[in-house]
Amino acid sequence: MAVQRQVLGLLAEVRVESGAALLLISHDLAVVAQVCERVLVMYAGLIVENLPVTELLDGAAHPYTRALVGAAPTMTTDPGTELATIPGRPPEPGETGAGCPFASRCERARERCHDDAPGLTDLGPGRQVACWYPVRPAAATSHTTEATS
């Protein structure tokens, strides 16, 4: 942890000094929350959600993003607590069919999800999601008629 903190601090210094952008690829949501301004969540090689980091923990719209957040321990998680998991497994390369690649693992999946892959769609300023039934219908645009909370 100390080494990780040092490395992240160094990266932040270099970024500020150089004025360069930093692209960080990580499964560690704590690191993402600490370092990043914008988050692109990927599943099966595709971007499924694009959102500001300030909305990652409480405002994600894609079921996969929400499942990731739900599976991550927090500062208040009892060490003896069994963490949530996402059932099933990700598809192998070339294994995805015509539908949403997350459909077999998604608790919000409906018939359409298995037949038709959603594209990345605007969900409001600075927000995009690839889901027919995103979790935040109030902010959705083209998907609002089918979304539920």
Ligand code: SF4
């Ligand atoms: S399109 Fe359907 S299966 Fe895919 S994430 Fe959204 S609700 Fe789940």
